[in-house]
Amino acid sequence: MNIPRSSFPRIVIIGGGFAGIALAKKLRNKNVQVVLLDKHNYHTFQPLLYQVATGGLEAGSIAYPIRKVVQDYDNFYFRLAQVKEIDTETRKVTADIGDLYYDYLVIATGSKTNYFGNKEIEKNSMAMKTIPQSLNIRSLILENFEQALLTNDINERLSLMNFVIVGGGPTGVELAGALAEMKKAILPKDYPDLDVRKMEINLIQGTDKILDAMSPKASRKAEEFLSGLGVSIWKNVRVTNYDGKTVTTNSDLTFESATVIWTAGVKGAAIKG
Structure with a gap:
């Protein structure tokens, strides 16, 4: 993933939704290295998805670039990635773009539609x-x-x-x-x-x-x-x-x-x- 080594602890956040972005802001310019992974390069304001579905808003109105949120953060890295697996024993995240080792891991992947097995x-x-x-x-x-x-x-x-x-x-x-x-x-x-x-x-x-x-x-x-x-x-x-x-x-x-x-x-x- 081309993340440089650091003397600071590495915190990996999976998910750029409300929780992931809120935590990223809290960790701004702290003595840690933060890596944010998300399958999209934008944050979605989900409460207004229904407005996009019915033509009340355009998609761009509820999407905001993640890189723009964190562009002024020191020792902060964003990668567009689909996380496939987590190995807690070796503290390794495996994604479609490669592997990444962490000191601390935050899973903020949110939710998905539940069809209850149908x-x-x-x-x-x-x-x-x-x-x-x-x-x-x-x-x-x-x-x-x-x-x-x-x-x-x-x-x-x-x-x-x-x-x-x-x-x-x-x-x-x-x-x-x-x-x-x-x-x-x-x-x-x-x-x-x-x-x-x-x-x-x-x-x-x-x-x-x-x-x-x-x-x-x-x-x-x-x-x-x-x-x-x-x-x-x-x-x-x-x-x-x-x-x-x-x-x-x-x-x-x-x-x-x-x-x-x-x-x-x-x-x-x-x-x-």
């Missing part, structure tokens, strides 16, 4: 944890509306205009609201010869309230607001499968949809070792 859902649904994934969702939304204009099959058209969001946490709620705003203010102007009123936004939540981790009042207000925007909220419903066309649940409820966005949970982005 490979079919993982294969056919859309996730929204990165900027490329958000851009893919934006492209799919527009492609579906273009296709809806061309098809003469009513059922296919309705499927193309039916958006199913699985997971009523903050991400799912924000995304549902942003899609509803698109339906109200943007899509009718962009697609005047398409009956956008037939667009459906379905938010599916496995528990008895959305924003389950927040207060009952916040949950109730959010539900009222989304319902007012025309979002259909389904509570105490769990999605069991999605084959690319039909969403099946643990009840008799099914949805015909060309777009399923999975925001139903995350898990730690673990590294081998």
Whole structure:
């Protein structure tokens, strides 16, 4: 990795997210050598990914170059790398660009989408944890509306205009609201010869309230607001499968949809070792 030797202890930080960047700032110009590794050369402001997915913001608005953050830090090095494995016995990090030995290691790799072992859902649904994934969702939304204009099959058209969001946490709620705003203010102007009123936004939540981790009042207000925007909220419903066309649940409820966005949970982005 071409990291010079140092008489100071070497601290390796894996991950340039909120935690990794915050620690890097705390270690600025201390008597340590800091090496920050990340698979991207930019920091992503993840709370606004839904805005990129729905066209409210461009990707550059929520991405900031990591090198620009640390360019004035002494004895600090950034490497664009995908970490493959950690050997705690020899204190070695193995990445796609080579090996690196450390004195102290901080794993700040964040989380990734959790499909709870359902490979079919993982294969056919859309996730929204990165900027490329958000851009893919934006492209799919527009492609579906273009296709809806061309098809003469009513059922296919309705499927193309039916958006199913699985997971009523903050991400799912924000995304549902942003899609509803698109339906109200943007899509009718962009697609005047398409009956956008037939667009459906379905938010599916496995528990008895959305924003389950927040207060009952916040949950109730959010539900009222989304319902007012025309979002259909389904509570105490769990999605069991999605084959690319039909969403099946643990009840008799099914949805015909060309777009399923999975925001139903995350898990730690673990590294081998």
